[in-house]
Amino acid sequence: MRSIFSAATQEAARLNRLDTYFIVAALAVLLLVTYLVVYTSLKFRDKGNGIEPKQESTNLRLEMLMIGGPTVLVVGFFFLTITTTSAILPPAGTTTPVVLITGHQWWWEFRYPGTNVQTANEVHLPVGQRLLVVGTSADVVHDWWVPSFGLKMDLIPGLRNHVWVTIKKPGIYEGACSEFCGQQHAWMRIRVVAQMPADYARWLQAAARPAVAAPSDSLARVGGALFAHYACSSCHQVRGTLAAGQQGPDLTHFGSRSTMLAGLLPNTPQNVTRWLTDPQAVKPGAHMPRFIFGRDSIQALTAYLTQLK
Amino acid sequence: MAAQPVLVPEPAEALPDLDLGGDQGLLQWISSVDHKQIGIMYLWVALLFMLIGGVEVLLMRVQLAVPKNTFMGPEIYNQLFTMHGTTMIFFVAMPAIFGFATYLVPLMIGANEMAFPRLNALSLWITFFGGLLLYFSFLAGGAPDAGWFNYAPLNQYNYSFRPGIDYYCAGLLLAGIGTVSAACNFVVTILRYRVPGMGLKQLPVFVWMMLIDSFLIIFSFPALNAALAMLLLDRQLHAHFFDVQAGGSALLWQHLFWLFGHPEVYIVILPSFGILSEVFAVFSRKPIFGYSFIVGSGIAIGLLAFGVWIHHMLAVGLGNVVNGFFSASSMLIGIPTGIKIFNWLATMHGGSLRFSTAMKFAVAFLVEFTIGGLSGIAFAIVPIDLQLTDTYFVVAHIHYVFIGGTLFGLLAGLFYWFPKMSGRQLSERLGSWFFWLFVIGFNGTFLVQHVLGTLGMPRRVYTYPDLPGWGTLNMISTIGGFLMGAATLLLVYMVIKAIRSGPAATSDPWDAFTLEWSTASPPPLQNFDRVVPVRSARPFRDLKRPGDADWLKPGKKEGYHEREQSVD
Numbered sequence: 001m002r003s004i005f006s007a008a009t010q011e012a013a014r015l016n017r018l019d020t021y022f023i024v025a026a027l028a029v030l031l032l033v034t035y036l037v038v039y040t041s042l043k044f045r046d047k048g049n050g051i052e053p054k055q056e057s058t059n060l061r062l063e064m065l066m067i068g069g070p071t072v073l074v075v076g077f078f079f080l081t082i083t084t085t086s087a088i089l090p091p092a093g094t095t096t097p098v099v100l101i102t103g104h105q106w107w108w109e110f111r112y113p114g115t116n117v118q119t120a121n122e123v124h125l126p127v128g129q130r131l132l133v134v135g136t137s138a139d140v141v142h143d144w145w146v147p148s149f150g151l152k153m154d155l156i157p158g159l160r161n162h163v164w165v166t167i168k169k170p171g172i173y174e175g176a177c178s179e180f181c182g183q184q185h186a187w188m189r190i191r192v193v194a195q196m197p198a199d200y201a202r203w204l205q206a207a208a209r210p211a212v213a214a215p216s217d218s219l220a221r222v223g224g225a226l227f228a229h230y231a232c233s234s235c236h237q238v239r240g241t242l243a244a245g246q247q248g249p250d251l252t253h254f255g256s257r258s259t260m261l262a263g264l265l266p267n268t269p270q271n272v273t274r275w276l277t278d279p280q281a282v283k284p285g286a287h288m289p290r291f292i293f294g295r296d297s298i299q300a301l302t303a304y305l306t307q308l309k
Numbered sequence: 310m311a312a313q314p315v316l317v318p319e320p321a322e323a324l325p326d327l328d329l330g331g332d333q334g335l336l337q338w339i340s341s342v343d344h345k346q347i348g349i350m351y352l353w354v355a356l357l358f359m360l361i362g363g364v365e366v367l368l369m370r371v372q373l374a375v376p377k378n379t380f381m382g383p384e385i386y387n388q389l390f391t392m393h394g395t396t397m398i399f400f401v402a403m404p405a406i407f408g409f410a411t412y413l414v415p416l417m418i419g420a421n422e423m424a425f426p427r428l429n430a431l432s433l434w435i436t437f438f439g440g441l442l443l444y445f446s447f448l449a450g451g452a453p454d455a456g457w458f459n460y461a462p463l464n465q466y467n468y469s470f471r472p473g474i475d476y477y478c479a480g481l482l483l484a485g486i487g488t489v490s491a492a493c494n495f496v497v498t499i500l501r502y503r504v505p506g507m508g509l510k511q512l513p514v515f516v517w518m519m520l521i522d523s524f525l526i527i528f529s530f531p532a533l534n535a536a537l538a539m540l541l542l543d544r545q546l547h548a549h550f551f552d553v554q555a556g557g558s559a560l561l562w563q564h565l566f567w568l569f570g571h572p573e574v575y576i577v578i579l580p581s582f583g584i585l586s587e588v589f590a591v592f593s594r595k596p597i598f599g600y601s602f603i604v605g606s607g608i609a610i611g612l613l614a615f616g617v618w619i620h621h622m623l624a625v626g627l628g629n630v631v632n633g634f635f636s637a638s639s640m641l642i643g644i645p646t647g648i649k650i651f652n653w654l655a656t657m658h659g660g661s662l663r664f665s666t667a668m669k670f671a672v673a674f675l676v677e678f679t680i681g682g683l684s685g686i687a688f689a690i691v692p693i694d695l696q697l698t699d700t701y702f703v704v705a706h707i708h709y710v711f712i713g714g715t716l717f718g719l720l721a722g723l724f725y726w727f728p729k730m731s732g733r734q735l736s737e738r739l740g741s742w743f744f745w746l747f748v749i750g751f752n753g754t755f756l757v758q759h760v761l762g763t764l765g766m767p768r769r770v771y772t773y774p775d776l777p778g779w780g781t782l783n784m785i786s787t788i789g790g791f792l793m794g795a796a797t798l799l800l801v802y803m804v805i806k807a808i809r810s811g812p813a814a815t816s817d818p819w820d821a822f823t824l825e826w827s828t829a830s831p832p833p834l835q836n837f838d839r840v841v842p843v844r845s846a847r848p849f850r851d852l853k854r855p856g857d858a859d860w861l862k863p864g865k866k867e868g869y870h871e872r873e874q875s876v877d
Contacts, residue, residue, distance in 0.1 A: 003764045004696045015692050022693060026683040033650060033679045040657045041672055044593070045664070052857070053661045057596040062655065063648070066602075070647040074640045077690055081636050085629050085691045105468075140463040141559060143624060143699060147765035151695040154625045156560065157462060157553040161626035174776075178699040178767045179624075180456050182463055183383045186770035263774065284382050 002148040008173055008194075010130075010166040011088040012150030018084050025073060089151065092162040097134035099123060103142030103155035103177065105287060106184035107249050107262045116239065117207045120249030121262050122191045124207075126200035127167045134162045140182060146175030146192055154179055167194045176263075183285030189263025210240025211252050211308050223304025226297055235288075238308065248288065255309040261286070272302045324834055326732065342426035345832065347433050348412025349730060354437050355405035356801070361444075362396040365389045367794055370754075374787040376775040386771035387454040388473065392443075394457030395477065399484050400440040402577040402711065405719050407432070407491050410519045410580060412730060414495060416825035416832060417513045419504030419840040424497040432491035439484030446476035453477035456769060458570070459540075461551030461562035466544045475544055478537045485534045492526035495519050504824070506843035513823045513846065514597055517604045518583030521611040525572045525579070528615065533569035536562060560625060567618035575614040578710065579607060581718020582649060585671050588721045589653045591821045592668035593660030596847060596859065599652040606645030613642045623694045632691045639689035646682055650675060665819070666740030667724035670717045673748055677713025681706060684759070699769075702762025708755045720747075728814030732831045733807045743803065747796035753789025757782045822847035 007013040044053075101123075102109040110123045125131060135144050137155040144163075145152035153161045167173075177188035195203060215221050224241065227233060233243035239252040254260075257267050261283050265271040274281075276298045279288040293301070324346065325337055338346055369389050372380045381389075411433075415423055423429045446452045453473035455463045464474050499520045503512070512520075540562070542548035549555035551562045582603075590597040597603060619627065619635035653675060662668065684706040688694045697703065727735050761782050766773060773779055817826045825832070827841050827849045841852045845859035 005763065015696065018690070018692055019696075022687060022690060026686070029683060030676075030679055033654070034676050036654050037672060037675050040654060041662065041664075044657060044660050044662050046594075046661045051661070052854075053594055053659055055596055055857070055859070055862070056598070056659060058599050058602070059655075063599055063602050063652075066599075066648050066651040067644060070644045074643055077686070078637050078640055081640075081690045081692065082629075082633050085632065088692065089629065089695075091628070140468055141460055145699075145765075145767070147696070147763075151692070152624055152698070153695075156625060158559065159626070174765070176765065176767050176770075180460070180463070180699075180769040182455075182468060183387060185387075185767075186383065186772050189774070284384065 004147045006148040008148035008168055009150055011164060014088055015150045018080055092132055095132045098131040099133055101135040101144055103137040105139050105182050106188040115208055117204060118250040122193060122257050124193045124195060124200060124203050125167060126197045127170050127194050130164060130166045132162055132164060134160055136160050141179050142177050142181045143179035145178040146173050146190055148173055152178050170194050170196055184283055187262050187264040187283060207253060211238050213240050215307055217303060219300050219303040220307045223300035226301055227304055231291060251308060253308055255306045269302050269306050272305055273298055276301055342430045344411050344415050344423045344429060347429050348408050351404045351408030351411055351433055355401050355408060358396050358400040358440055362393050362401055363794055363797055365393040367790060370787040370790040373783050376773055376780045378772055383771040388452040390769060391453045391456050399481060402715055403488060404436060406580045409722050413825060414498055414516055414519055416836055417516050417823050418507060419824050420502040421836045423494050424502060425494050428490050428494055432487040436484045436487035439480045442483060443476055443480030446473045458566060461559045462553055464540060465552055478541045482534055482537050485530050488526055489530050492523035495523040504840045504843055511843055511846045514586035514603055515583030518579045518607055521607050522576055522579045525576050525611050525614060529569045529572035532565050536565035563622055567621045571618040572614040575610055577715045581715045584718045584722035585674060588667050588671045588725050589656045591819050592663045593657050595656055595660045598655035600846060602648055603652050606648040609645040610642060613638060617642060620689055623691050624698055636689050636691050640686060643686050650679060666737060666744055667721045669744045670721040674717040677709055677717060681709030681713050697762055699767055700762035701758040701766045701768055704768050705755045705758035712751055728818050729825055729830050731808055732814055733811035734814045735803055735807045739803045743796055743799050746792060750789050750792025750796055753792060754786050757785050822850040824849055
């Protein structure tokens with residue numbers, strides 16, 4: 001995880017300038033107060049001589065200074081606030097978003113408008129372009145936050161919110177849901193895969209492909225049949241098959257994701273098996289119920305899911 | 310003018326002393342309408358809930374000490390942090406403030422009682438029972454688990470179907486009735502029951518702050534109570550105020566909650582400002598510097614408090630104009646706060662400072678609260694807020710305000726007024742130990758959380774991945790938390806020991822200025838045999854130093870009211 005100061009986007013770089021001004025000003029005020037506290041505490045300690053100090057009770061010029069100093073600082077920072085905000089967070093207007101984020105308890109849905117691409121928890125974005133990212137929620141309030149991108153946005157049911165990002169370098173950027181959204185708020189982590197525009201275009205093309213309806217591996221084929229005909233397909237979608245559920249994450253290219261369950265575990269066959277065996281033991285509260293699958297079925301489903309690339 | 314007629318029912322029997330081992334009946338305390346006993350009971354309620362809220366948070370800190378800990382699951386953790394926040398705000402901070410105010414306001418204005426003693430008793434008990442009701446949820450199927458802020462639609466039945474949130478609504482509504490009625494009582498008491506000669510310009514700063522505070526309560530708690538009633542309707546009778554699927558608004562809850570919630574922040578800090586103003590003056594042996602500026606900035610904070618709630622909602626996307634407006638008002642509130650800090654420093658300047666434990670907490674407050682205030686300004690600056698809101702930086706900020714601000718003020722008040730309330734002296738030696746243990750524990754716990762926030766740790770998570778630095782910083786924070794826990798136990802020990810066997814206190818151990826010190830420690834049933842004449846803001850000092858009285862000084866005449874002074 002990179003900190004808010006790592007400035008992976010141009011917006012965050014602009015913001016960090018404001019951060020720096022603020023930190024300098026705040027430290028200056030803190031040092032001034034601390035100095036005055038220490039100085040007066042040492043200098044005016046009771047000498048034990050019983051002499052009554054001068055009973056001074058006000059000084060208009062000093063009071064004006066006390067009001068004027070903070071006022072200057074506040075006005076200065078107000079103007080910085082307004083200029084910075086309007087530079088990095090202008091209204092969305094009619095721009096088409098590159099990705100529409102929907103928060104769910106407790107995973108992220110990403111749809112790429114203009115394509116049929118849909119993915120979960122890991123989002124791919126191109127670098128070097130100013131992108132509009134729009135967000136909403138399917139259930140409770142969530143919050144989209146990648147610290148090194150600078151801004152966060154609340155995802156609220158019934159409303160749309162947006163941020164702008166211009167990612168500077170390819171790489172993996174991590175984030176997390178930042179608004180308390182229920183039992184598994186802690187495991188609603190984000191992975192942004194930032195790619196060069198050419199790589200991104202290739203990825204988008206691959207992601208638009210449907211899954212192979214009949215896998216070559218026979219175990220996976222059995223798993224695919226189980227998936228399509230039993231409970232899985234009522235919640236999950238695997239494009240190109242009968243499974244078209246919209247409640248849970250889209251699993252079309254599940255095998256190509258590096259983590260599962262919104263960042264809780266690495267995406268390995270062992271972990272998929274663990275999850276299918278008892279979801280509530282792995283991620284208590286998750287909306288996937290515990291199905292009493294036989295060991296053979298779980299093996300087949302694991303084989304099917306991991307080959308979805 | 311004749312003495313004010315006693316219109317209130319007062320107990321006829323002498324007050325029991327505070328000795329816990331004494332044989333005075335518990336019934337006498339429970340049935341009391343005496344403001345001093347009620348004030349002390351408020352403080353016991355606050356202490357009881359503080360210990361409960363403290364145990365809750367220590368369990369949370371154990372869970373967070375190392376990454377991916379399995380000490381407890383999310384179900385329990387979410388209940389604990391919800392209960393910790395709710396408890397500390399509604400059943401620790403509020404009762405502690407009311408405890409001091411109920412005890413001191415009548416004494417400081419030379420009155421024998423609160424305006425409505427029976428209502429006073431009702432306020433205490435209804436608050437206490439509100440707390441018990443909230444805690445009953447643990448036995449009734451689970452405590453509330455949607456946070457003390459309890460956002461919609463997470464607070465709706467289909468997302469939180471256990472009864473915890475219903476108990477949250479009922480408990481807080483009940484406590485809210487107690488709070489509003491207590492505030493009404495303070496307003497009437499302060500405006501109607503001052504001793505003759507005490508105009509508003511002679512009010513002790515603490516009483517001024519309680520007056521402003523009471524108005525804040527009267528105007529802000531109804532917003533919360535309305536929201537709670539609406540939520541209960543949603544949950545029990547399927548109304549749709551906050552249910553988005555049925556056409557309700559999730560944001561409506563946030564607006565109502567913060568319309569209450571932000572003034573609440575000032576409701577719990579203003580009394581501490583008042584306490585500190587008394588402590589700084591007395592322990593510097595000087596009048597409070599800039600009395601009218603301190604009072605005026607308190608009024609300004611009270612007014613601005615209602616215009617800043619959106620800064621809790623800058624990330625919900627209300628647009629740059631709305632955000633800009635509330636950013637401006639939120640920053641503006643820094644000015645009156647700054648005025649106070651500098652006036653307290655000016656009070657110390659040129660004084661003769663005595664570093665009793667009360668003064669130590671007051672001086673430490675200046676630095677700790679400045680840290681909390683400055684990090685608060687960070688949240689008024691929209692883009693910085695969009696980086697840091699809902700992270701551990703906020704957790705650090707609110708605790709610097711609530712502990713470094715409110716609690717340090719209340720502790721200064723406890724050490725200052727304890728001799729008056731109990732007739733016993735707290736140990737200054739143990740007080741010093743307590744002070745250092747608490748200050749080190751406090752900064753150890755929360756200073757590092759600023760860093761955790763900038764590193765990307767969201768708040769309200771029951772566990773976290775093993776990212777660089779996160780484990781170490783959380784471990785430091787947990788150790789700091791346990792130091793504070795140890796300090797709290799030391800405080801409880803000190804208080805009980807002093808009540809049982811502490812040295813007797815004189816009526817005026819600190820050479821203080823205000824009326825409560827002119828009567829016995831602890832005060833008799835009827836507070837005053839005879840109230841000293843009031844011609845300035847420091848009537849008791851005037852009495853002790855007649856040649857140097859404030860009202861004799863040139864330029865001080867405006868503080869003198871040509872009023873009848875006989876008060877017996």
